[in-house]
Amino acid sequence: MRYASYLTPAGQPTWGLEVDGQLFDLGPSGVNLSPSLQSAIVDGLLTKTPESDGAPVQQVEGTRFLPLLSAPGKVICIGVNYRSHREETGRADVGKPTVFARFSDTLAAHGADLPIPRESDMYDYEGEVALVVGAPADHVRPEDAFKVVAGYAAFNDFSARDWQRHTGQWTPGKNFPLSGAFGPYFMTASEVGDVTELVVETRVNGEVRQRAAVSDLIFDIPAILEYVTAFTPLSPGDVIVTGTPGGVGLFMEPPTFLAPGDVVEVEVGKLGTLRNVLVA
Structure with a gap:
């Protein structure tokens, strides 16, 4: 599984799971698993594939990506x-x-x-x-x-x-x-x-x-x-x-x-x- 940080069509920062050219929103605008990809990593939430049922979906093509992590300490x-x-x-x-x-x-x-x-x-x-x-x-x-x-x-x-x-x-x-x-x-x-x-x-x-x-x-x-x-x-x-x-x-x-x-x-x-x- 691959994860990305990106903007929703409404311009809201979020993060999600990429599957076959689609992004499933796991952030605040989606299933709200964690505020950001960085916080999900810090909290150890990706040791198993997160549940994405019901998550808003958008196509990778046309998505505006964000830097993968928002603010690593080092x-x-x-x-x-x-x-x-x-x-x-x-x-x-x-x-x-x-x-x-x-x-x-x-x-x-x-x-x-x-x-x-x-x-x-x-x-x-x-x-x-x-x-x-x-x-x-x-x-x-x-x-x-x-x-x-x-x-x-x-x-x-x-x-x-x-x-x-x-x-x-x-x-x-x-x-x-x-x-x-x-x-x-x-x-x-x-x-x-x-x-x-x-x-x-x-x-x-x-x-x-x-x-x-x-x-x-x-x-x-x-x-x-x-x-x-x-x-x-x-x-x-x-x-x-x-x-x-x-x-x-x-x-x-x-x-x-x-x-x-x-x-x-x-x-x-x-x-x-x-x-x-x-x-x-």
Whole structure:
């Protein structure tokens, strides 16, 4: 089962269950299971498929989506975490995950037109898999890691490379408004099964730029959770964005950055395809 956050035809924020191109409203305007998808995850309501009988239904086509989660407390991103990406950057093996933070108010929706910051001439894409935390997580052991994972979604970590390279700290280049596309669907970990079998494919105007399986991560999900929760506790609804494969625009020959009108799609198997159009 897949879940989404979206607007009703009347423009009311809600969330629901997607089945065969239809959305069943589980939010306040529907069966009122929980106020939001985020609150449903926090309260552990998705461990079994919710009852959707009698829920208002709308078609996925024509629906305006919202960022998958409304306001996660922490969005932790892992950098240079696919072998192919490390090779194209020329970085040496650092031995520990590279970690940076993204602000939750930078999150953007599937289907939204996303602005290229006027301050940047080097705006780039990064297709990724994001995991959502489903249980309190503090000093998680690798063998227990998947016990705290609620599920997964596609993510596009748009990056202003010039701002990312101003200093050794990446925060400015990773936090322009509407630069973290998130969605369209959340799937529970039990529905996904073996997450390492998921394949991330990023396309720009239909051209495949990135493609790799989650099994190609340098630091796998248990290693990421062990490291991150050693320095900061995580709560249900927090997000970890696990890294991007090789093929980003910065390392093309010549470097090729996003321009107004470009269509960027991040397809992650059963998680669906996250699609955005870039605008000036």
